[in-house]
Amino acid sequence: MTTWTLDTLRALDLKYAKEGVHMHQRPFRAATEILGSAFSMGVGGNPEVQKIMAGYEAMIPEVKSSWPGMGVGLAAVVDQVRKVTVPVVFGERALEPWSALGFPSQEAWWSWCREDERIAAGTAFAFADLLDLTYGLDDLRGGNGGDLELWKMATSNLADAANTLPTTFSVDSVLQPICLVAELSMKAALVRKGADPTSFGKKGGEGHDLAKLSARLATEEPHRDDPLISAIIARMPPYVGSRYKPAGLVRLDAVRLAAGVQFIAASTVRRFSERDFAAPMETGDWPAPRPPFFDS
Secondary structure, eight states, X not given: OOOOOHHHHHHHHHHHHHHTOOGGGHHHXXXXXXXXXXXXXXXXXXXXXXXXXXXXXXXXXXXXXXXXXXEEEEEEETTEEEEEEEOOOOTTOOXXXXXXXXXXXXXXXXXXXXXXXXXXXXXXXXXXXXXXXXXXXXXXXSSOOHHHHHHHHHHHHHHXXXXXXXXXXXXXXXXXXXXXXXXXXXXXXXXXXXOOTTSTTSTTXXXXXXXXXXXXXXXXXXXXXXXXXHHHHHTOOOTTGGGTSOOOOOHXXXXXXXXXXXXXXXXXXXXXXXXXXXXXHTSSSTTOSOOOSSOO
């Protein structure tokens, strides 16, 4: 029997931190390292595996909440934000929005939506956008092109916003990652289309100009989402200026922008993947039509 203690797990955690092992991967990694050839899971497996992993989770509860699934995004009700971890789905199992958004029941989700069909529709479309973004990007993987690197950075900034917005008091610091989601995802789509990744900063290039980027994207790779993207971009604060002084936005403004750039990122991926969960939801009965991100 392999012996281990809390100090064993602490030493391994320090080692994994130095190696850059993702937090959610550490309990499994510890079990394999401690047990070696005695590691075995499944029917007839070594019960020590679960004991080690449970011990690690008790030591660092964040290992469970940091699991990234297929990706991380958000859904919102007014200015209340819920971080959403997109589940990994095997086979043809259908996903219900309330379940994918992490609610224990449809009733709990409906209550969170304030029993308002329009609000509930917005959360359903947020779910569709996240599926199109994460599963669409998974379909596009397989290379190391500049487009994938840009999309990776865009989704990283989206995860930062999703992690910050549920509890933050001030929204000023979250505006930069929100802007970056829009900028990086649109640049990724343009690079996918053939643009030189270094061309944006050259004289006459789009740089950080989100309006110019969205106009170029609509010209080079048009999509039904383009009018809505233009409306979202028009609401964005001055990108560079908001780095140095408050943009004067209330929390509701920032939350709507975050949901909007999540939609933009999903739209950039929809143009190149075969994933489009949003399309059938946009016609017919509820949740159609897609609610606007901003009140007129």
